[in-house]
Amino acid sequence: MSTLEDPSRRPGPKTLGVAAIGYAFMGKAHSNAWRNVAAFFDVPAFEQKVLVGRDAAAVADAAAKYGWAESATDWRGVIARDDIDVVDICAPGWMHAEIAIAALEAGKHVLVEKPLANSLAEAEAMTAAAAKARGRGVQSMIGFNYRRVPALALARELIAEGRVGTVRHVRAAYLQDWLADAQAPMTWRLRAETAGSGALGDIASHAIDQVLFLLGEQVTEVTGRLHTFVDRRPGAAGLEEVTVDDAAWATLSLGSGGIASVEVSRVATGRKNSLTVEIYGDKGTILFDLENLNELGFLDATEPVREQGFRRILVNEPDHPYLAAWWPQGHIIGWEHTFTHQVRDFLLAIRDGTRPSPSFEEGLEVQRILNAVAESAAAKSALIQLAPAAAETEGA
Incomplete structure (x- = not known):
């Protein structure tokens, strides 16, 4: 009997070779996920083959x-290597399009950090390349890791189950203070040619993605404002011009008739990494704060008024998203776990041949909204209307 005739002698699934590009902040976070994911989740076999950087x-x-x-x-x-099957792009945004498109054309599965690109044109080119590669069984995903916070994944489930009813009003704020000091030095993140934008692309992308993720909504209209509070910072050439925003504000009209407000800042003194989300519906409210990422606030407005009040849900039960793989109930997890969950989901999509989420198409939709915020800000908070997002087609 030949090997093909004897199932017991057939080779098992291929061990995936993984390459990561970028080794700084995000490269370290992603590497930690690759190093730990197989210890907690049942994922396809892979090897951490190579880490790429300029130095x-x-x-x-x-x-x-x-x-x-x-x-x-x-x-x-x-x-170009035959032993590389997955490319994880943690490089700065100005490199995303070139690397991702090349990797997809070479038949590599691609995970890329957010935002998808530095410009709408680059994001569109990446999405087209991803759609073409998908037809050959090549998967791609954008790394909006906060979708993998168990409390936010639970919030999405509660909203989908109708627990808050019709959503009327959403508030999303992402506030940091690492640029509050006017003497904080120049970095590539403060130059438009390398970063694309400032707080808008860096952290508003997360806040906007949460609005889309939690509600399953589309944005139809946008107004926005950008502001740079410190326009020069010390650099190698003395005081250098800051060419991106320090803070951004946006109002988003949703297809269902609801309204979302988004506020982000890198100069919010005292706020270290505060992503807060508030969802107000006609039957209830959900509150979340990344600085207490194991907790979800929930108010059930269908209860008698005299019994209403916010309950604190400690999200670390085995029945909660992702948490069965971790520690006994009552033992909290942290920010770094979101990247482990992200790698787990991407590997399972590769194994199963299913489309991972968020897809490049979803990343493009966030990019369209970011672009509309910038357009509105340039036109003094003009109202920008968005066409409906193009539907994803199977095998596109």
């Missing part, structure tokens, strides 16, 4: 610390 000595040191078998400085050469 040979620094990336080699990072690779050794983060569990990668080797390091490299040429991402093009890594993508």
Whole structure:
């Protein structure tokens, strides 16, 4: 009997070779996820093959610390390798489009950090490449990791079950203070040519994605405002011009008739990494604060008024999203776990041949909204209307 005739002698599923591009903040967070995911979740076999960065000595040191078998400085050469099946892009946004498109065309599954790109045109090109690659069984996903916070995943379930009724009003705020000091130095994140935008693309993308994720809604109209509070910062050439925003505000009209307000800032003194979401419906309310990420506030307005009040749901029961894999109930998890959940979901989509979410199409929709906010701000808070998002088609 040949190997093909004897199922017991057939080769098992291929071990996926993974390459990560970028080893700084996000590269470290993603590497931690790759290093730990198989210890807690049943995922396809993979190997951390190579970590890519521009500084040979620094990336080699990072690779050794983060569990990668080797390091490299040429991402093009890594993508061309036959032993690489998955490319995880943690490089700055200005590099996303070139790397992602090249990887997809080479037949590699691609996970890319948010926002999808620095411009709408780049995001559209990436989405087209992803749709074409999908027809060959190549998967792609954008890393909006806060979708993998168990409390927010639970909030989405409660909203879908009708527990808050018709959503009327949403408030989403993402506030940080790492640029509150006017003497904080220049970085690539403060230059439009490398970052695309400031707080808008960096953290408003998260807040807007949560509105879309939690409600399953589309945005129909946008008004926005951008502001730079500190327009020059110390750099290598002395005081250098800041060419992106420090803060952004937006009002989003939703297809259902609801309204969402979004506020983000990098100069909100005292706020370290505060993503808050408030969902107000006619039957209830949901509250969330990333600085207490294991908790969800919930008010059931269908109860008698004298019994109404916010309950604190501690989201760490095995029945809650993702948590059966972790610690005994009552033991909290942290920010880094969201990246582990993200890698888990991406690997399962590759194994099962299912479309991962958020897809590049979903990332493009966020990019369209970010672009509309910028257009509105440039036109002094003019109302910008958005056409309906194009529907995703199977096998596109």
